[in-house]
Amino acid sequence: STSNQSVYRATTTAPVNIAVIKYWGKRDVTLNLPTNSSLSVTLSQRSLRTLTTASCSANYPAEDTLNLNGQPQEIHPSRMAMLPSPKLSTLPLRIVSENNFPTAAGLASSAAGFAALVRAVADLYSLPQSARELSRIARQGSGSACRSLMGGYVAWRTGELADGSDSLAEEVAPAAHWPEMRALILVVSAEKKDVPSTEGMQTTVHTSDLFDHRAKNVVPERMAAIEAAIQARDFHKFAEITMRDSNTFHATCLDSWPPIFYMNDVSRAAVRLVHDINRAVGRTVAAYTFDAGPNAVIYYEEKDEALVAGTVKAILGASASGWEGPFYEKLANVT
Ligand code: 2P0
Structure with missing residues (x-):
């Protein structure tokens, strides 16, 4: 039928962040909970960003796919499972992601990558979620990614709860606070x-x-x-x-x-x-x-x-x- 031909699509970008108080060490490896709080500065997306499109369609092959900078990537089921309710849809998911900076440069790109992935999938399924909620989800994919959902000066609090629900990012100050x-x-x-x-x-x-x-x-x-x-x-x-x-x-x-x-x-x-x-x-x-x-x-x-x-x-x-x-x-x- 015609509806089966539809491709649903959402595109978003996320910035790179560079920590000034470093995250290093997990107190819970499964939930990705850190041993210490960290703080970063979010860099301008004019210079460094990940651009990600998430789409789904009945026309896609049954397997979900992930492509980074033109290269097909292996999908880690545990990392896909943390995405915002992807299985609300039974349609196969296709994620295409691209950095505007050379991956070979060795710059930490996982933060921007996971932040963009989580936001794109949330947008695709029209799940309105705050940056705070998205940061909690992104944290589970890659710790530092939770800090790329916000601009300016961003703290990732360790949190105290065993389920990790209070381990997320929060804006300490917007970029405009210290534009120099x-x-x-x-x-x-x-x-x-x-x-x-x-x-x-x-x-x-x-x-x-x-x-x-x-x-x-x-x-x-x-x-x-x-x-x-x-x-x-x-x-x-x-x-x-x-x-x-x-x-x-x-x-x-x-x-x-x-x-x-x-x-x-x-x-x-x-x-x-x-x-x-x-x-x-x-x-x-x-x-x-x-x-x-x-x-x-x-x-x-x-x-x-x-x-x-x-x-x-x-x-x-x-x-x-x-x-x-x-x-x-x-x-x-x-x-
Ligand atoms: C940071 N780094 O705060 C620190 C400083 C590297 C040194 O966060 O295992 O890729 O995916 O949670 O986030 C790099 O670690 O590690 C990192 P996982 P992640 O930016």
Whole structure:
């Protein structure tokens, strides 16, 4: 019949977020509940975003399909099961997703990917859900994805309930609160295969003493302090906490057994350069942070664009430095 020919479709985008207080470790692996709260800055979708279309039709082959950047992907049933009521419809589902940045760049794309997937499927089935509710669902697909459902400065609270219903993202401040914030992303060229996040964090949970100390004694105070710094638009405080938490996170990786190395010599050159710039200027104008890989993200304020981006490019942009140039520019016109 004619109705059988219909294709139902929903398209959406989601941004990348870069944590300044890092998520690392699960207290519940099945529900994807974190050991500590985290906080991130959502980057502009003009620079980095995932575009996802979810569609369903009786004409599609019976199996649900997922395609990322033109490549068919294996579907994980547990991850599909967390999607907003997909089985309300018996029609086969087709999901096509594309990043506007090179996947080879090694930038964490799972956050934007799962956030876009969850919103597209919710839209497809016309399930009106708030960003809060969608973040709770996205969390189950990939922890950091819950923070990509909101713009600006976003906290993911650990929550206290065993069922995870209070472990979700919330906006600490909209992007417009601190519109001068910028981020520069430095991509390391010859990249080695990292330990995947999910595996790496569980090694850390089970083997590092420092990890427990960070989660219990360090992160709660840093969360409160960085939220206050954001409210006050105090870049000096924001920057110091950001750099210290990146360092503590990577210290817990080094304290794991066997140790996990995400940063390399090229990453460390960026750390030294940022400290050198801050010392030479006599105030904190730049802050680095590193995720589960060697790439650097450098936060700064727009007024210091020439100073920070200019110096970083002049020094690290030289081909011999190991950095891929000329990076992504003026990134975090945070939306
Ligand atoms: C973060 N990372 O807060 C931290 C910092 C990497 C280092 O969240 O197992 O891909 O899917 O929940 O979210 C990367 O971990 O891990 C991550 P799963 P996810 O952004």
